[in-house]
Amino acid sequence: MKIALLGYGKMGKIIEKIALSRKHEIVLTIDNENLHELTAENLQKADAVIEFTMPASVISNIEHCFNAGVPIVVGTTGWYDRLDEIKQKCAASDGSLLYATNFSVGVNIFFHINRLLAKVMNNYPYYDVQVEEIHHMQKLDAPSGTAITIAEGIIDNLSSKTDWVNVLTTDDSDDDKNVKSEELLIESMRIDSVPGTHTVIYDSEVDTIEFKHTAHNRNGFALGAVLAAEWIHGKKGFYTVDAMFDFKS
Numbered sequence: 001m002k003i004a005l006l007g008y009g010k011m012g013k014i015i016e017k018i019a020l021s022r023k024h025e026i027v028l029t030i031d032n033e034n035l036h037e038l039t040a041e042n043l044q045k046a047d048a049v050i051e052f053t054m055p056a057s058v059i060s061n062i063e064h065c066f067n068a069g070v071p072i073v074v075g076t077t078g079w080y081d082r083l084d085e086i087k088q089k090c091a092a093s094d095g096s097l098l099y100a101t102n103f104s105v106g107v108n109i110f111f112h113i114n115r116l117l118a119k120v121m122n123n124y125p126y127y128d129v130q131v132e133e134i135h136h137m138q139k140l141d142a143p144s145g146t147a148i149t150i151a152e153g154i155i156d157n158l159s160s161k162t163d164w165v166n167v168l169t170t171d172d173s174d175d176d177k178n179v180k181s182e183e184l185l186i187e188s189m190r191i192d193s194v195p196g197t198h199t200v201i202y203d204s205e206v207d208t209i210e211f212k213h214t215a216h217n218r219n220g221f222a223l224g225a226v227l228a229a230e231w232i233h234g235k236k237g238f239y240t241v242d243a244m245f246d247f248k249s
C-alpha cells in the first residue's frame with residue numbers, strides 16, 4: 001500500500017519504520033516544515049493517510065483528506081468535542097475515517113476487560129473507582145484520550161458514576177480532589193518520558209483492586225495504526241478502532 005504520514009514526530013517516525021517493515025511505501029510525509037506540500041494532488045498519491053499531529057491541526061488535516069477522497073486513520077487525541085461534526089462531514093463527503101484514542105492491541109484488550117469489570121463492580125458498591133494516567137512531559141492534552149475511553153467504559157457500565165472530571169497533578173500527593181460521589185475522577189500526571197500508563201483503581205476500606213496497562217514503548221501504538229490503514233483501505237464510512245477487533249462480551 002502507498003501511505004501518507006501527516007505528522008513526523010515521535011509517532012510518525014515509528015509508524016514509518018513499521019509500515020516499511022510491512023512492505024508499504026511512504027509516498028508523502030508532512031510536518032510543520034513542509035505544510036505547503038499538503039495538497040489534494042499529493043494526498044491522492046496515497047491509498048491511506050495516517051495522522052498523528054496535534055489537537056490544533058487534526059481537524060483541518062481530516063478535512064483535507066475528505067476533500068481529497070483519501071481514507072484517513074487518526075491517532076491524534078484531544079479533539080473529541082468535534083466528533084459529531086466530523087462524523088457528519090465524513091458522511092457528507094462520502095469519506096473514510098477510522099480513529100482510536102489508543103491503537104495498541106493491549107490497550108484495546110484492556111478497554112474490553114475494563115467494561116466487563118465495571119459491570120461486575122455494580123454488585124459491590126462499597127468500592128469507589130478512579131482512573132490514573134501518566135504520560136511524558138511533552139503531552140499537550142489531558143486527560144489522555146485513552147483515559148477518556150476507559151472512563152466512558154466505566155460510566156456506561158457502572159451505575160454509580162455519571163460523568164468524569166479531570167485533575168492534572170504535578171505530584172503524587174493524596175490531597176482531597178473535591179470530587180462528587182457520582183463523578184469519576186481521572187487523575188493525570190506528566191512525568192519524564194513515560195510512553196503511557198493507565199490504571200483503574202477500585203478502592204474500599206479493606207482493600208484495593210488495581211487494573212493497569214503499561215506501554216513499554218510506542219511500537220504497539222504504531223503497529224495498530226498501520227494495521228488500521230490496511231483495514232480501512234478500500235472502505236467508506238466513519239469507524240472507531242472497535243471495528244477492527246472482535247471482542248465478544
Ligand SMILES: NC(=O)C1=CN([C@@H]2O[C@H](COP(=O)(O)OP(=O)(O)OC[C@H]3O[C@@H](n4cnc5c(N)ncnc54)[C@H](OP(=O)(O)O)[C@@H]3O)[C@@H](O)[C@H]2O)C=CC1
Nearest residue numbers: 007008009010011031032053057075076077101102103221
Ligand atoms: N491513538 C494512539 O494510539 C496514540 C495517539 N497519540 C497522539 O498522537 C499525537 C502525536 O503524538 P507524537 O507523535 O508523540 O507528537 P509529536 O509532538 O512528537 O509529533 C507531532 C508532529 O506533528 C507535526 N505537526 C504539527 N502540526 C502539523 C500540521 N498542521 N500538519 C502536519 N504535521 C503537523 C509536528 O511537526 P513539527 O515537529 O515540525 O512541529 C510533529 O512532527 C498526539 O495527539 C498524541 O496524543 C500518540 C500515541 C498513540
Ligand SMILES: O=C(O)C1=N[C@H](C(=O)O)C[C@H](O)C1
Nearest residue numbers: 077101102139144145146196
Ligand atoms: O500522547 C501520547 O503519547 C499518547 N497519547 C494517547 C492518549 O492520549 O491516550 C495514547 C497513548 O497513551 C500515548
